[in-house]
Amino acid sequence: MSIYIGNLSYEATAEDITDIFSEYGTVKRVQLPTDRETGRPRGFGFIEMSSDEEESAAIEALDGAEWMGRDLRVNKAKPREERPASGGWGGNRRGGNGGGGGRDRRF
Template structure:
């Protein structure tokens, strides 16, 4: 499972997040999605830690905490929804 981290500064880096979350345990991976068209960070990310206990400690400590001028939103990440594929209409329209 991973942690969702929202309301991030657009200047935040993977190294920055790793440093913050490392205070609560071993950080396995950090992902900061970027916008496909602009390449700019989207303002949220995901952190994976080594254990559920470490994730829980980080969530409890950091949810609502002020960091880089913003109040972070930190909680368990929900599984991605299947948005379906392809898009567009089919048939004789």
């Protein structure tokens, strides 16, 4: 099982989160996703602890708690949903040639 932690301060580090969650048991892993373009934290993360009991205790204690000026959202992580494969830019699927009038530039 994994824990989702949302509404994190962008200043929070994996070490900060480990310190907070270690009060409820052994933290095995902390993952803080970053934005691909900017490299900045995305404001959420995932935590794995040694047992379901430790994770449940951490969720109960920390969900809604104020930390680093933000109210945390802490709950069991849901499995990632598969997204349909996209073919490029997606979006507009109009038929027709999509051309637009104008005069012939050869003359």
